[in-house]
Amino acid sequence: MLTLQLLVNGIALGAAYALCALGFVLVLNATGAVNFAQGDMVMAGGFVAIALVSLWPVPGLVLLPAVVLITGLLGLVFSAIGYFPLKSRPPVSVFISTIALGVIFQNVAMVTFGPEPRATPPLLVAGNVDVGGLTVSIQAIAVILIAALLVGGQHVLLMRTRLGQSLRATAQDREMAAALGIRVNLMIALTFALSTALAGVAGLLLANTYFVTPTDGTNYILKAYIAATIGGWGRLHGAIAGAMLIAVFEVMFPALPLLIPVLPVAVHGMFSQTSASIVLYLALLAVLFLRPQGLFGEIAQRRA
Amino acid sequence: MRYSWLTGLAALLMLSPVHAQQSAPVHVGIPVLVPITGFLSLEGTSQRNGAVLAIRNAPPNLRVQYDVVDTSVSPEGAVNALERALDRGSVSAVVASMLGTQMLAMLPIALERKVPLITVSGTAQITEMGNPYVFRFFPGDDVTKVAHVRYAVEELGLRRLALVYQTTAYGQSGRRHIVENLAKHGLSPVFEEALEVQVRDMLPVLSKAMAANPDGILIHLHSGPTALFIRQAAAMGVGIPIIAGSAMHQPPTAALLEPEELRGVCAEANASPVSGGTPEMERFLQQYREMFSVEPDGFALGQYDGTMMVLEAVSKGARTAAEVARALADMRYEGIAMTYKSDGRGNMAHSAVIMCFDGRTRVPKVVKRYDNITGALTP
Numbered sequence: 001m002l003t004l005q006l007l008v009n010g011i012a013l014g015a016a017y018a019l020c021a022l023g024f025v026l027v028l029n030a031t032g033a034v035n036f037a038q039g040d041m042v043m044a045g046g047f048v049a050i051a052l053v054s055l056w057p058v059p060g061l062v063l064l065p066a067v068v069l070i071t072g073l074l075g076l077v078f079s080a081i082g083y084f085p086l087k088s089r090p091p092v093s094v095f096i097s098t099i100a101l102g103v104i105f106q107n108v109a110m111v112t113f114g115p116e117p118r119a120t121p122p123l124l125v126a127g128n129v130d131v132g133g134l135t136v137s138i139q140a141i142a143v144i145l146i147a148a149l150l151v152g153g154q155h156v157l158l159m160r161t162r163l164g165q166s167l168r169a170t171a172q173d174r175e176m177a178a179a180l181g182i183r184v185n186l187m188i189a190l191t192f193a194l195s196t197a198l199a200g201v202a203g204l205l206l207a208n209t210y211f212v213t214p215t216d217g218t219n220y221i222l223k224a225y226i227a228a229t230i231g232g233w234g235r236l237h238g239a240i241a242g243a244m245l246i247a248v249f250e251v252m253f254p255a256l257p258l259l260i261p262v263l264p265v266a267v268h269g270m271f272s273q274t275s276a277s278i279v280l281y282l283a284l285l286a287v288l289f290l291r292p293q294g295l296f297g298e299i300a301q302r303r304a
Numbered sequence: 305m306r307y308s309w310l311t312g313l314a315a316l317l318m319l320s321p322v323h324a325q326q327s328a329p330v331h332v333g334i335p336v337l338v339p340i341t342g343f344l345s346l347e348g349t350s351q352r353n354g355a356v357l358a359i360r361n362a363p364p365n366l367r368v369q370y371d372v373v374d375t376s377v378s379p380e381g382a383v384n385a386l387e388r389a390l391d392r393g394s395v396s397a398v399v400a401s402m403l404g405t406q407m408l409a410m411l412p413i414a415l416e417r418k419v420p421l422i423t424v425s426g427t428a429q430i431t432e433m434g435n436p437y438v439f440r441f442f443p444g445d446d447v448t449k450v451a452h453v454r455y456a457v458e459e460l461g462l463r464r465l466a467l468v469y470q471t472t473a474y475g476q477s478g479r480r481h482i483v484e485n486l487a488k489h490g491l492s493p494v495f496e497e498a499l500e501v502q503v504r505d506m507l508p509v510l511s512k513a514m515a516a517n518p519d520g521i522l523i524h525l526h527s528g529p530t531a532l533f534i535r536q537a538a539a540m541g542v543g544i545p546i547i548a549g550s551a552m553h554q555p556p557t558a559a560l561l562e563p564e565e566l567r568g569v570c571a572e573a574n575a576s577p578v579s580g581g582t583p584e585m586e587r588f589l590q591q592y593r594e595m596f597s598v599e600p601d602g603f604a605l606g607q608y609d610g611t612m613m614v615l616e617a618v619s620k621g622a623r624t625a626a627e628v629a630r631a632l633a634d635m636r637y638e639g640i641a642m643t644y645k646s647d648g649r650g651n652m653a654h655s656a657v658i659m660c661f662d663g664r665t666r667v668p669k670v671v672k673r674y675d676n677i678t679g680a681l682t683p
Contacts, residue, residue, distance in 0.1 A: 002511055009505050107341065114598070115345030116556035117528040126562070128539060137539065210504045211528050211560055215343060219502045255508035258515055273503045274471055 003259055004134050006251050012140035012209075014247030015147030019202035020220050021227035021239035022154065023195030029171035029234050030191040031083060033094035037102035039221030041078075041196045045071050045203025046212030047109050049120040060123040060204055064146070071200025072193040079192035084185065102217060109214035117211040120204050143205045150201060151240060154194070158236075167191060223247075226284050232294030241295065249283075250276055329367040332618050334359065334611065335389035336370055336399040337410075342377035343501060344403050346527055346556060347603050351424055353596050354607030355399040357588075360595070361612070363619040369393075375401045382406035383413065390417050396628050397422050397614045399607065402442075404430060404473050411435045420629040422614055424606040426550075428477050431649045439632050441610030441644060442603065443574050443653040443677075448550060449481035451656035451674040452522060452572045456547050457489045459658075459672060462520035466495040466513040468533065469524040475499075478524035478549060494518050501526055506536035514542060524549040531560040538565035545570065553659060555599035558666040567663025570671070573602040575641035576659045578667050584640045602641065606653065609639030613652075636681075647680035654678045 020042050027035045048070050052063050082101045086093040123142035128135045158164035169177040170187035178184045202220075203212065223246055230245060231238025252259070253276040257268040287294065336355045339348035352372055359368045373389065375382040382401050389395060390413070397420045400410055404427025411430065414421045414437040423430070424442035431440055456462045467482055469475040475498060486492055495516035497509050510533070513521060523533055523546060530551045537546060538561075545568055551557055552571035555578055577600040580586050588608065592600040617631035632652075637644045642655040655675045659668035676682060 006507060006511075009507055013504060110341055110345065115340070115349050116554075117346075117531065117560055119560050135539070211531065213345075213528065215341070215345070251505045251508060253508075255511055258511055272497050273499050273509060277500060277502075 001133060002255065003252075005136075006255055006259075007248065008134070008136050008140055008144075010248035010251035011244065012137075012143045013206075013251065014244035015144050016202045016206045017220070017223050017227060017243035017247050018240040019147055019150060019198045019205075021224040021231075021243040022151065022236060023198040024221075024224040025228050025234060025236055025239045026171075026191050026195045026198075028228065029236075030167070030188050031087070031094065033083070033091045033098070034225075035098045035195070036095065036221055037078065037082070037098045037105060037217070038195065038199055038224055039219065040102040040105040040217030041071065041074070041199035042203040042206065042220045043109060043212055043214060043217040044074060044105055044196075045200030046118070046120055046207035046216075047113050047203070047214075048200060049204040049207065050113065050118050050212070053121050058121070059125070060121045060208060061142070061146075063121070064123075064201065064204060067200050067204050068197045071203075072197040074200070075193035075196030076189055078196060079189045083188070083192065087188075102221075106214045106217060113214065115214065117213045118207065119211050120207040122208050123205070137209070139208055143209075146201070146205060150198065154198070157194075163190075167194075226280070228294075229284060230287050230294055232296035233298040235294065235296040235298070238294055238296035246280065249280060253279065330365055330618060330623075331394065332362070332366050332368045332615065333393055333395040334368055334370045334397055334399060334614065335385075335392075335395060336372045337375050337382060337385045337389060338372070338399065338401050339377055339403050339406070340372075340374040343526075344377060346554065347402055347424075347601075348375075350554075350601050350604040351399065351402050351607045353592065353598075353600070354424075354604035355422075355611045357592055357595055357604075358608045358611035358615065361591075362615045366615060366619055368615070375403070375406055377403060377406070379405050379409035383409050386410050386413050390419060395419055396618055396622075396625055397632075399423070399611060400438075401425070402603065404477075407438070411438060414438065417625075418629065419625040420614070420632055422607070422610045424603050424610070426477070427473060428481075431651050434649075436633065436650070437629050438650045439610065439629075439646065439652055440650055441613075441639075441652050442606040443656050444651060445477050445481040446651075447654055447674075447677045448572045448574075448656045449478060449485055450677050451658055451672075452524075452547060452549070453482055453485035453489065454674065455570065455572070455658040455672055456520055456522060456545070457486075457491065460520060460545055460547075462545065463491060464494045464517065464519045465491065466516055466518035466521045467493040467524075468496070468509055468513065468521065469498055470526055470529065471498045471500050472526070474526070475524055482522055482524065493522075499525065499529060501529060503529065504532070506533045507540075509533075510536050510540060510542065514540070518544060520545045520547065522547050525551060527551045527554055527557045528560075531557050534569055535561055535565055538567075547571065547658075550574070550602060553668065554601040554603075555666070556601075558661070558668070561666070563661070563665055564663055566661035566666065568661070570658055570660040571668070572656050572658055574653055574655070575602045575605050575657060576668055576670055577601065577605050579659060579670050581670065582640070588640050605641045609637070609641055609644060610652070612639065613637040613644060642675070643681055645681055647678055651678065651680070654680050 227242030231242030373385040400421035402425040469479040548571040550573040553573035622631040644652040658672040
């Protein structure tokens with residue numbers, strides 16, 4: 001039963017990580033640049049929800065469209081400041097500008113909301129449900145469902161719509177897309193908007209269970225970066241799988257002594273949250289050494 | 305909040321000419337160098353607020369000049385801020401970062417320039433280096449962890465305690481003192497594990513802790529992780545007492561949890577300003593709320609008391625920074641939270657309280673007070 005409980009927690013955490021990683025890879029593919037402010041967009045989504053709920057105290061699900069809209073607009077502003085003026089410069093310029101914008105977002109959040117941790121409202125209601133003896137938080141179930149819907153919706157958008165075709169064409173070859181009449185700059189701006197909207201939703205989902213502070217973005221961008229590397233640089237489904245693997249590993253690894261009773265007591269100390277981080281980063285190094293193209297192969301060829 | 309600032313400023317401007325006619329005011333420089341950004345920003349902001357409120361309440365014969373500088377969390381940031389502040393002009397004392405690593409970096413400069421650092425840092429090492437220019441107005445782990453363990457063992461009668469702490473210097477120091485104090489009662493933790501600040505899911509560590517069959521859990525975590533831990537414990541219905549570190553006494557930590565989730569949770573701290581209790585505490589609470597529009601915590605009160613003690617020392621005749629340091633080393637000061645007196649190493653706070661939540665509100669009640677734990681207040 002504990003295994004299932006941990007698995008549900010891991011999947012809920014991974015679902016939110018996946019939204020962040022997905023946005024990260026969308027921008028990577030469209031621009032060839034790493035957006036190091038993606039984690040700060042997760043933080044921004046959390047604070048946007050907190051600001052909205054202070055004006056309009058409703059469940060998170062009702063706030064979700066507004067969070068998508070506001071963080072999407074934030075993405076447009078972000079691209080106008082952080083990407084377009086530098087798009088003809090070397091990728092490192094965009095990389096640095098995203099770091100700078102991330103720091104600006106952090107400090108704006110600090111000044112506006114203060115340093116203390118805050119929580120967003122639950123998507124539906126707070127509390128737990130009993131599913132066959134398994135106590136599952138309603139928020140965890142809602143997070144998994146919402147994330148699955150968004151990932152599915154994003155897949156339909158990219159694969160089944162004309163806009164999606166244009167976005168993909170821009171990501172694959174900007175010059176060819178422009179030659180075919182696609183408004184490349186508009187597509188890139190929309191990609192930023194989509195990316196930050198996904199991060200914003202992740203912020204809304206995560207901040208109810210795990211709270212949000214202005215400096216939380218750093219942790220999320222590291223997770224997105226690792227997810228993209230493990231899944232395959234530039235692979236959308238790879239990023240989702242990578243995010244899930246990271247989250248499930250983070251939750252399950254420290255509990256292994258309980259899950260595998262035959263483990264000798266002498267080694268129980270090796271399975272802690274701290275050692276989970278060490279093993280996670282060792283796994284990342286192993287992937288870089290042994291399978292640099294990631295689990296699903298690599299699309300984007302340039303890494304920042 | 306803005307109105308309060310303007311009112312205070314106007315009052316100061318109106319009063320200044322009167323004082324000029326009566327006697328020349330004494331100029332006091334007290335830079336406030338604290339971490340307003342970074343992972344300790346919540347506590348650093350409390351520190352700043354406490355110092356600024358004390359400066360506002362300075363004795364009328366003093367004219368206090370101060371700048372607030374954000375040291376963030378790097379030692380270099382703190383050192384640069386300190387050197388710039390000292391180079392700018394006459395400084396009587398410095399309100400210095402509560403981050404232990406920053407304090408350790410600032411201590412040699414304070415020694416060289418003979419300027420007292422007034423802090424609420426909990427890192428034990430800062431007062432163990434023989435530096436006569438550091439004064440800590442928040443009880444260190446050698447005080448609070450005595451209260452933490454004594455309440456669990458003596459008042460609640462717990463014998464099988466699990467211990468969960470942070471991997472940071474704060475967490476390691478707390479863990480060392482908890483284990484030492486448990487040993488004095490002939491006990492050792494039945495389970496212990498360190499958590500990184502970034503850990504999100506507390507189910508694994510709580511499951512492992514409960515598998516050790518404890519009768520109580522001691523936690524020594526930062527604010528966010530404390531709330532996550534207690535929320536998970538409530539969801540699991542652990543049904544045993546949880547006695548938390550000082551992070552739990554901070555109102556923003558309690559605000560993250562429902563009152564019902566807090567039922568049966570206790571915490572140690574230097575004081576619980578939101579619980580009120582004395583006229584002085586009520587007045588501090590009211591002023592703090594008016595000025596900053598947030599609830600004060602024990603860090604703010606400790607820094608308030610420390611800064612007020614500096615101002616009193618100057619008011620009573622200490623003129624140079626070295627004279628202020630000597631006065632702080634010798635004086636006994638009745639603050640709002642407790643009586644302060646140096647133990648000879650700059651540890652000024654020797655009392656701690658235990659507060660508990662009843663499950664109906666987020667305002668805890670002080671249930672036990674431990675005074676003069678170190679014996680430094682004994683004449």
